[in-house]
Amino acid sequence: MKGHDIKALHTLLTGLKISEADIERTAKGLGLSLERINWSEEDIAKFSQEIRRKSMPIVIAANKIDMSNANENYMKLKEEFPDRVVMPTYSDGELALRKAAAKHLISYVPGDVSFGIINADERQKAALLRIKQTMDAYHGTGVQQVINEAVFGLLGLVVIYPVSDENKFSDNFGNVLPDAIFVKKGTTALQFAEKIHTELAKSFIYAVDAKKKIRIGKDHVLNDGDIIRIVSGAR
Structure with missing residues (x-):
């Protein structure tokens, strides 16, 4: 590389x-020249660690948090990874709750901080408690x-819902909010159209913010949870 x-x-x-932008930002942050690379082994190690951290962000799931020494x-x-996001997780518990919810033993939505018992026997109640x-x-x-x-924090994504009918929030077949598309924060209406189909972007006329019932232009930046109809000349 030298x-x-x-x-x-x-x-x-x-x-x-x-x-190249990732490389340039990382090298600049470390004070490394990119004109003609003549880095030391230490410089290479620092650059490698930093470029990986920035381009491949990691969240650490500290699983089995229910065990006796888990905390x-x-x-x-x-303490070991002060620059990482470390989150306690209980995957076995999550799986059990989802199975119990599917059998209508409890009311639970993934992400809820608790649940309600509906129709469980004493043995099941003890396990749930x-x-x-x-x-x-x-x-x-x-x-x-x-x-x-990982999705909304580290990757910086937002969810946009494309629809064909801005009044019913549906597609051409009457399905309500049939799709959810992840895009980067800062995505414009035109970029979103291209994400759906390149022909939509090529013949883009305008978009409609279905919740606000207003027209928006190609450079309008979309927000998380927006419901958008793309109007184009494509047939």
């Missing part, structure tokens, strides 16, 4: 979907919270 420039470095990293291990992880003790201590099972943090 003696090369940013173009050569980008070629090496392009398979990891790391852009101690959880605190150790937070053990799960509840852990949930009370950590404000839920943490499973949905980890997913939310």
Whole structure:
């Protein structure tokens, strides 16, 4: 890598979907020159760690938080990785709750901090109450919270709902909110149209914010939870 420039470095990293902008920001933050790379082994190690941290963010799921020594291990992880998001999780409990909800034994939606018992026998109630003790201590099972943090926090995504009928919030077949599309924060109406289909973007005329019942232009930045109809000349 020595003696090369940013173009050569980008070629090496392009398979990891790391852009030249990512490389430039990371090198600048570390005070490393990209004109003709002549980094030390220590510089290379620092750059590698930082580019991975920025381009491939990680959230640590501290699972099995219901075990006897789990909280101690959880605190150790937070101390060892102060720059990472570390979240306590209880995946076995989450799985049990989802199965119980499917059988209508409890009322529970993934991400809820608790649940309500509907129709469980004494043995089932005892097992559910053990799960509840852990949930009370950590404000839920943490499973949905980890997913939310990864998607909306670290990756910076928002959810947009495309529709064909802005009054009924439906597609052409009457299905209400049939799709949910993840896009990066800052995505414009035109970029969203391209995400759906390139032809929609090519013949984009305007979009409609279905909740506010207003027209929006191609450069309008969409927000999380927006319901959008794309109006185009495509047939």
